Amino acid sequence: MIATNATVFVVDDDAAMRDSLRDLIRSVGLRVELFDSAQDFLRSERLDVPGCLVLDVRMPGQSGLDLQRRLNEAGVAIPIIFITGHGDVLMGVHAMKAGALEFLTKPFRDQDLLDAIQQALDRDCAAREGRAATEAIHRRFASLTSREREVMTRVVGGLLNKQIAAELGTSENTVKTHRHQVMEKMGAKSLPELVRMADRLGSLITKS
């Protein structure tokens, strides 16, 4: 389900095309923001809302492909739909390899574009949700004491309490207490859930 505040960003140098795209996208109830060049888009202050980018490949100044590369470099993860007046296969391949979601050749059918936009927004929402969840886990992990992190690392590594106690040079009971604290603070209801959280923390956990 698309969030109501989802926005489609259109970058095209042709005013007529730009306006008609706004008309079309608005007609399916989405918000649209228009930009007449890649630079214009990069300079803009955008709300951090779910969205996608409809990008003309050939433009004076920076091309659509240039913009895609700069966004990738800046770590901005926004799904891109390319539209082009020139059915250039090679360009399409480049764009898709660099992570574009769709490559449409003008004249395209309106439904193809709308479907692509729908798909892009879905993907962006999912990505945003994923990113939000990971950030929560990171926050919780940050709230653990160093002893609790040591215990958590070993618990998700599959060690028994007895083995952990021996490794950390403490009693089995103390380990049990720490383990309880960890489950509590991380909000994990079961050991498998804790393991999945550890996965999303990635390298962060192994360092501790």
Add this chain to the structure above:
Amino acid sequence: MLAMVQESLSWLREWAESNPGTFLDKYSLVMAEVARIEGRHLDAIHLYEQAVRTARENGLVQNEAIANELAAKFYFSLHNETSAYAYLRNASYCYLRWGAIGKVRQLERQHPQLKEQDKTRGPTSTIDAAVEHLDLGILIKVSQAVSSEIVLEKLIDTLMRTAIEHAGAERGLLILRRGEQQQIQSEATTSQGGIVVSLQESSISEESIPESILLYAMRTRENVVLSDASVQHPFSADPYILRQHARSVLCLPLINQGQVTGLLYLENNLAPNVFTSSRVAVLKMLASQAAISLENTRLYSDLQEREAKIRRLVDGNIIGIFIWNLKGEIIEANEAFLQIVGYKREDFVSRHIGWVDLTPPELRELDERAIAELKATGIAQPFQKEYFREDGTRVPVLVGCALFKLGGNEGVAFVLDLREQKRGEEELRKAQTELAHVARITTLGELSASIAHEISQPLGAVGNHASACLRWLNAQNLEEARRSATLVVEKVHRAGEIISRIRALAAKTPPQTDWLDINLTIGEVVALAGSELQRNHVSLRTVLADDLPSVRGDRIQLKQVLLNLIINAVEAMSRKTEGLREIQVSSQKVTEIASVSNESALHYEATGQVDSTHVLIAVQDSGPGLDPGRVEQIFDAFCTTKPQGLGMGLAISRSIVEAHGGCLWASNTGQGAVFRFALPVRDGRKQ
């Protein structure tokens, strides 16, 4: 009387005392005669002998002869015939040397014994031979020996041997002219083992020959005979004579057709008076015979040299050469020619393959033209043709011919293989064609891409607004729907504007109209398509009416239409493997008998009258013809039956013809397709 003699004698004695070389012999002879008259026989015997000796010593052969003759008379008067005949023989010999042949004959008539005595001495020596003897025996032998030799080396050898042998020379030189220079060609010397002839060529030097004598003989063309070079004579100062103490010297110029072709030089350093007049006579004959023979042998060796050069030319195998006759036979051919045509030499003999068989039938005309040229001028300028090879393939060649003699029926042909060159040309042409094609496609491609872009932008926008409009309507949002519909209208207008702008752009280059003779234009286009026709083995025939009125039109555009139709015809037949590949381009006057709206041949009829309305041009091929269901479609843009075609040619051609107020249509003839277009005679340009 004796007293008068005595007085003269006293003068003579004075002269003989002061200059014995010239006068002692004469004084002695007169004294001998005085002694004979006075009956002092012993004194006479002594004085006659002295006269003979001093005359001989001083080379005064005539005095020696007279002294001998008078001595002989004196002995006859004493009836001492032995001595008398001895003196008579000497007298005869001296007269012979002197050249007084009449005197010799007289003596022989008076004393027949003299002659008989000579005969018994045998033919080996010429010294005492009678004049009649010399004339025939030796001359025949010599001239036979010399004239039977045709090889230069052998001739010189024979000549030198004969000369040395018959003249009694010690050393002999043969000097021949080589261009402007005289050169010693051969040297012969006598030695113990006989005569040695060496054939070394060397230049003339004062070491080897008395140059002054040589130059004198050459200049005057006279024989120089020195009977004793050791005594005073005009050439005494010559360094060679001084050094070699030459005694008998003979130098004979060899004269052929008035030209000094060389010299025969003989010498004998041991004895004087060797080269007597009889010997000189023989040698003169020998020399003139030799001059002719030498000239002949020189010609012969020149011929051999030239023959060798020609052989080299033929066997060098740089170009193909063959010898032929007008009957069509190949008499001889070199390796290079055999390689070009792939035949063996014996094929021309055993299989009777002639040059006629090597020529493809349609090129016989070229041969006939060359033969006409040969008969007229003796040579045929090089021309391009093709030969059939043994394996049935064809080879392009350049052929030039020459008759051996004008009016003859044999000649030589030079053949250059053009395969490499043709391949190069073919590749070049292919590359050019490809380039032209690519350029055309690129230009057209770019043009259409930019038109497509210009149109597709507003068109895309229209699509988007229209879709949005539908969606607003579905959502009952009439306000937005109206706005979208307004935008659709606006954008459609914009697209229309772009199209009219492009049209305006195209209209900027109006056709350049001119009155033109369509037959001339056809000729130019046929020439232009020549290489393409040849490459595809297509023959083109024109059937042009010669009384066509001029039409008004753009020469370049009409050429483009004609070229397009011809190239299409060529391409239509390019996949045809059997039968003729033929194109016929025709022109005629016609009259329009109905409206041209339904473009069809039926609306024109041929006319010979002045009031013809159109000129009709037809391009007809012998290809597979048109798909009956698609005859009209082929004029649509982007409709093509060719793998590489753009489908623009006929569309453009039709629009050009229509811009000229004419029409272009196609139909099948049964043997192929025909494209016709009619152009109005009067300015029918649509305004």
